[in-house]
Amino acid sequence: MRHADDPRDDAVRALxxxxxxxxxxxLWAADLRSSIHCSAVLLSLLLVxxxxxxxxxxxxxxxxxxxxxxxxxVLFPPRVAAGEGWLASRGLLRERRIHxxxxxxxxxxxxxxxxxxxxxxxxxxxxxxxxVLIANPPLWxxxxxxxxxxxxxxxxTCGTITLLRLSQRIDRxxxxxxxxxxxxx
Numbered sequence: 378m379r380h381a382d383d384p385r386d387d388a389v390r391a392l393x394x395x396x397x398x399x400x401x402x403x404l405w406a407a408d409l410r411s412s413i414h415c416s417a418v419l420l421s422l423l424l425v426x427x428x429x430x431x432x433x434x435x436x437x438x439x440x441x442x443x444x445x446x447x448x449x450x451v452l453f454p455p456r457v458a459a460g461e462g463w464l465a466s467r468g469l470l471r472e473r474r475i476h477x478x479x480x481x482x483x484x485x486x487x488x489x490x491x492x493x494x495x496x497x498x499x500x501x502x503x504x505x506x507x508x509v510l511i512a513n514p515p516l517w518x519x520x521x522x523x524x525x526x527x528x529x530x531x532x533x534t535c536g537t538i539t540l541l542r543l544s545q546r547i548d549r550x551x552x553x554x555x556x557x558x559x560x561x562x
Contacts, residue, residue, distance in 0.1 A: 400515035402457040412452035420445035457509050459519035464495065466505055473502035477523030481535025485543070493543070499530050505541060513548050517543075 420464040421443040427433040455466040479498040484506070486492040492504045510517040524540050527533035 390399070390533055398515075399458055399460040400513065400519050402513050402516065403507050404509075404512050405454055405456050408454035412454065415452060416445045416449035417450055420562045438511065455505070457505055457513075457516060459516050462519055462523060464503060464505075464516075464523075473501070473503045475499075477505045479518055479530070480527035480533045480536070482526055482534065483524070483539045485539050492537075497545055507546070511547050514547070514551070517547055 378546040392479055401560045420441055423444070424433065424438060427437055427441065452467065455467055455468045458465050458467075460478070463471055463474055464477050467473075475495055475497040476499060477495070477497070480495060481498050482494075482496045486494055486504075491507055493507045493510070495503045495505075510520065521540070523546065524536075525532060528537060
């Protein structure tokens with residue numbers, strides 16, 4: 378028989394109220410460094426070319442710096458995170474978040490840069506690069522589990538084939554990585 382002030386009850390309550398684990402894009406910092414480096418190289422090259430040509434002035438230097446800042450803003454990678462029931466992508470100015478347990482559609486847009494477009498029942502819309510999911514298995518795992526919840530609820534009406542293709546692609550990439558690391562490739 379337990380007493381009302383049993384310390385085990387506190388431990389159980391503490392475990393029950395812990396938030397689920399959040400998965401992050403672990404390559405985001407490297408992508409951010411790359412965008413900074415590319416912008417710095419562009420600025421350096423423009424200033425060196427201008428200096429060698431003998432036309433470097435303060436105004437032209439400011440123009441090249443502004444161009445490098447715009448280039449950085451274009452290259453700035455969104456930070457993707459996922460938890461139980463949600464997926465978020467945070468850019469420089471705002472965060473977009475969808476409820477992955479209430480997905481309505483998942484589409485893959487092909488083009489120069491492939492994008493995965495997710496929509497939820499609350500009107501939320503999120504675009505992410507599928508390579509982020511491929512490079513981060515915990516993010517894919519969270520999205521895949523919640524997509525199954527959506528499918529079981531009947532809210533996911535469009536996109537099960539897209540998710541299946543993405544799952545197969547992730548499995549291929551994972552197998553290729555395992556073979557490469559083990560020296561079997």
